[in-house]
Amino acid sequence: MSMWWMVRRDDLLAELAGTLVFFGAHPMEDPGIGELAHTAATLAGEYRAGELGEDIRRAGRLLQEAAVELHAADRFRGTLLPVVNRHLHHATTALTRARTCLQSVPRPTSEQYSPRRDESAQASPLAPCPGPPKP
Template structure:
């Protein structure tokens, strides 16, 4: 495996692990693609079955998209490294959108009046 591709893959995995932690996953020291896929899938199930509203359900759908991309990257293992990185990038985009969805749910700071 090329050093450049390996470096890109490892950086992307660390980024994905950080994004999943933000969304509620357990921290992983040395994440693998399969581990991240299972974490995203478990989170997706939690979000989709939540009774906290449409935005949370939408976030669950985006987490499921990320899990699907991660499972695809995991199935390819070490073959077709550019394609693996493409699927990792797709997972990162889905997680970024999921994070954006949750920013809209942030509670107002204490002492402030929520917008009407």
């Protein structure tokens, strides 16, 4: 049974490392939980400090939530694999929600940068970033 938990942990670590690349982290070959936690916390600080809108800051808060879960998983490293995997799963969920926030942010088009752009035209609003899950 412990072999399954170790494989699951390794799969979650690879998934987390790949997801953090979406947020701007450098690709990691064989990341440790502590390294992922540090990377998520660093990215969270960058996103929360930005002035690009509420969805960006909300993504930063979710990145910080993932970093907290990763730190908790790191504390249990080597002892209770089911507990480690639960924290890794929660971190994955937080990163998925943060990614959803960023995908709902309107992206500037080439027309928005054109000097001949009609100033009265505005981009259509997109759906807001999902909030925390309801229990």
